[in-house]
Amino acid sequence: MEKTLSIIKPDGVSKGLIGEVIKRLEAAEFQIVAMKLINMTKAQAQGFYAVHKERPFFDSVTTFMSSGPAVVMVLKGVNVIAEYRKIMGATDYKKADEGTIRKSYATDIEKNVVHGSDSPETAAFEISYFFNRFEIVD
Ligand code: CMP
Numbered sequence: 001m002e003k004t005l006s007i008i009k010p011d012g013v014s015k016g017l018i019g020e021v022i023k024r025l026e027a028a029e030f031q032i033v034a035m036k037l038i039n040m041t042k043a044q045a046q047g048f049y050a051v052h053k054e055r056p057f058f059d060s061v062t063t064f065m066s067s068g069p070a071v072v073m074v075l076k077g078v079n080v081i082a083e084y085r086k087i088m089g090a091t092d093y094k095k096a097d098e099g100t101i102r103k104s105y106a107t108d109i110e111k112n113v114v115h116g117s118d119s120p121e122t123a124a125f126e127i128s129y130f131f132n133r134f135e136i137v138d
Helices: 008-013 018-025 042-048 057-065 080-088 101-105 120-130
Strands: 002-008 031-038 069-078 114-116
Touching: 002 018, 002 080, 002 120, 008 018, 008 057, 008 069, 008 080, 018 031, 018 069, 018 080, 018 101, 042 120, 069 080, 069 114, 080 114, 101 120
Parallel strands: none
Antiparallel strands: 002 069, 002 114, 031 069
């Protein structure tokens, strides 16, 4: 069993996609072991995406991620990091497979509806960034 951090980004929340995303997570039989609605500050978003701080999109993505409410969740399952990434689709929705969340709902490379950790190390950092151990029902 593995855990990963999932975020329904501000574009997903404002488009009314919370239910749709959660429906897909449950259909995939991922266990939701933590969940909350947050509105990140710019500083919180900068800390979350610190790995990207030298990238040209850093300022824009951290402004976007702090622009409104987002849903943060911890998912648990066998190989859930990779399995959830399959359901999300590629970062660039134009390259995402048919039937993925991003192919269905993303509108640009930044407003791509969902986030998922990309490795066990990243997942450990990202989960602990938003949740303490008392908030994870494990
Ligand atoms: P995410 O998987 O959350 O990780 C970094 C985010 O930066 C990414 O999704 C996009 O929302 C955003 N982003 C904007 N431009 C780019 C880009 N050129 N490459 C990767 N990510 C980008």
